[in-house]
Amino acid sequence: MSENLFCYTGRVLRVNLTTNSFRIEETRRDFIERYIGGRGLGIRYLLEEVPPKIDPLSPENKIIVSTGPLTGTIAPLSGRYPIITKSPLSYTVCDSYSGSYFGVRMKYAGYDLLIVEGRAEKPVYVEVTEKGAEFHDAGKLWGLGTLETSKHIKEELGDENASVLAIGPAGENLVRFASVVDSGLWVHGRGGAGAVFGSKNLKALAIKNIKGEVKLYDPDGFRKVVVELTRNRVKTSENLWAQTDGTPLIVDLSHNTGVLPTYGFTSGAFEHHDKINTDRVKEATAKKYACPYCPLACKRILKFNSRLVKSPEYETLAMIGSNTGIKSLREVAEAAEIATDLGMDTISLGATIGFTVKLYEKGLITEKELNGLKPSWSSPEFVIGLSKMIAYRRGFGSLLAEGTRRTAEKIGGEALKERLDVKGSEIPAYDPRGTYGMALAYATADRGACHLRAWAVAYDAFGEMDPYSFTGKAKLVKELQDLNSIKWSLVICDFWLSSYEDMAKLLKPALGRDYTVDELKIIGERIWNISRIFNVREGFKREDDILPPKMFYEPLRGGKTDGKTVDINQFKESLIEYYKLRGWDEETGEPTKETLEKLGAE
Secondary structure (H helix, E strand, C coil): CCCCCCCCCCEEEEEECCCCEEEEEECCHHHHHHHCCHHHHHHHHHHHHCCCCCCCCCCCCCEEEECCCCCCCCCCCCCCEEEEEECCCCCCEEEEEECCCHHHHHHHHCCCEEEEECCCCCCEEEEEECCEEEEEECCCCCCCCHHHHHHHHHHHHCCCCCEEEECCHHHHCCCCCECEEECCCEEECCCCHHHHHHHCCEEEEEECCCCCCCCCCCHHHHHHHHHHHHHHHHCCCCCCHHHHCCHHHHHHHHHHHCCCCECCCCECCCCCHHHCCHHHHHHHEEEEECCCCCCCCCEEEEEECCEEEECCCHHHHHHHHHCCCCCCHHHHHHHHHHHHHHCECHHHHHHHHHHHHHHHHCCCCCCCCCCCCCCCCCCHHHHHHHHHHHHCCCCCHHHHCCCHHHHHHHHCHHHHHHCCEECCEECCCCCHHHCHHHHHHHHHCECECCCCCCCHHHCCCCCCCCCCCCCCHHHHHHHHHHHHHHHHHHCCCCCCCCCHHHHHHHHHHHHCCCCCHHHHHHHHHHHHHHHHHHHHHCCCCHHHCCCCCHHHHCCCCCCCCCCCCCCHHHHHHHHHHHHHHHCECCCCCCECHHHHHHHCCC
16 A cells, blocks of 8 residues: 555454454555545445345454544544444444544554454454454453453453453343443443444453554644644534533433433433433542543543442433433442443433333233333332343343344334334434434434434524424434534544534645545545445335334423424425435435435445
C-alpha cells in the first residue's frame, strides 16, 4: 500500500479461531476511498465476507473491530470505535460502539481492522500485538463475569492498563442481547455481539497499553484545526451538557415531555423521576473519567457509602429504572452493574423485564415458570433475579434470552400485543407515541430499533417541531442517518454535534485531501445504502420497517402524552416519503439500481 496513506496503517489483522492462526494483509484501498473507516469500512467488509442468510451464531459469522482515520489522533471525541457483526438478535447488520482505549491501541499496534473468524475448539482469549495475535487458554475464565475476566487477563498480561473486551455468562450462554464489556467501564451493548463472541468460544480480546502515533499529512495544521474546533465547536453550549450533566440530564427532559418509558411502556411519565435524575447523579459522583482525546469527560463513578459504582447512562436509568419502576439511583446503578458483569445490554434487558411483568399481569406466565420469582414493579430483587435467570438461561429465562419478539411469538395470543421490538431489537428509552420523529427513526434503523441512528427526539419532543406530526420527519431522519454514518466512520462521538464542515476541516490536514461537504454527504448516504443492501440480502422487506402493534393501538397513560398513540396512516405516508427521499422502491423498500449508481455503491 502506498506510503502516503496518511491516518491509516494500511493493515488488517485477520484471526482464525478454527485454525488458531492469524495473518496480516493490506487494507483494501478501494474500500477506504469509498467508505472512509469505522462504520462504513467495517460494514463493507462484512457485506463482502459474510455469506447471505448464515446463522449469526455459526462459525461463518465474523467479528470486525474497526478504526477510523481520526482514531489515535488528538481530534476531539475521536476515541470511539465499533464492533461490527451480523446481529443474533435482529439478524440485521450490527455496529455497536463504545469509547475506551481498545481502538486507539489497535491503531497504534498497526491495524485499521481486526477480523475474527471461525470457532475455537475450546475457550480462548486473543491478545492483539504489533506482530499479530497470541492465543491464550481461557478455560479457567469461562463462567466468570466481565469484571473478573478483565482483572484476570490484565494480571496475566502483566499490564493493569491493558484493554480487555470481555463477555460474561450471558455471552457464553448465547443470550441474543449479550454485550461486550471493555475493562468493566465501557459497553458495546446493542445487537448481541457478546453472543457472537460466545458462539466462537472467544472469551475476550485484549491489547496491552501500546504507545504510538498516527501519521498525519500536516501535523501542525491538524493541531491548529483541533485547537480551533475544540474552542469554538466542542466546548460550546451545544455540547457542554455532556460535561456538566452527561446523559442523566435526559431523564427529566423525557419525563416532562412524556416519552420516558415507565412500567413496561405503559406511561411516558414516572412519578419518581427526580430520584434517578441528573441531580441525584451529581450528588453521588465520586469522580469523572473520559474516553481518549475527549475534553468533555461525561463518564462518572458514583459513591454510595464506601462503595464505588459506575454511573448509569440515561438509557439504563430509563430502561432498568423507570421502565421497571425502580425508584432509587443506587438500586438502578447496582442492578446495572450486575447486568454489565453478566454481560447484557441494559436497553434490551430493561425492556424484557418490563415485558415479563406485563405477561404476568395478563396471566400468561406464573411464578412457577419463573422458579418462584414473583414479577412486580419497583422491585430490585426481581430485576436482579430475572437478570440472572436470563444470563444463565434458567427456566423461563432461557426463552427471554431469545428476545421479546421470539418470546411473544412462542407464547402467542395476548403476548403478541406486548411486543416491543423493531426487526427483533427492543425499543430504546424514548416512547415513540410521544415523538413521531423517533417512531420513523426506529422503524427505518438498520440494526433494529435504535435511538442513535437519528436522534430525532431532540428536534420534536425536546425541540421546536410538532412531536405528534410526521411533517418534515422523513427529511430529518434521512439527513441525521446520513450525517451519523459519516461521523461514525471517522470516528466521532455523538456528544459533539459536529457538522460536515467540521469533518472536512479535520480531514484536510489529516489526510491531505480536500473533501467538500457534498462529497461527505454522498459518502454518508452511500454507507447507509450498503447497510440496507446487507439487510435486503438477509430477507428484510418494507413490512419490516414498522413499529410493534402496541405503539399504534395502545394509548399511553398519564403525563403530557396521556392518550397518545402513533397515527398509523400518517406513519405509512411518512415511510413512503422517506423511501422517495432515499431513492428506494416504494413497494419493496429496496435501493434502486439508479440510486446505487448515483451514489457509487459498487
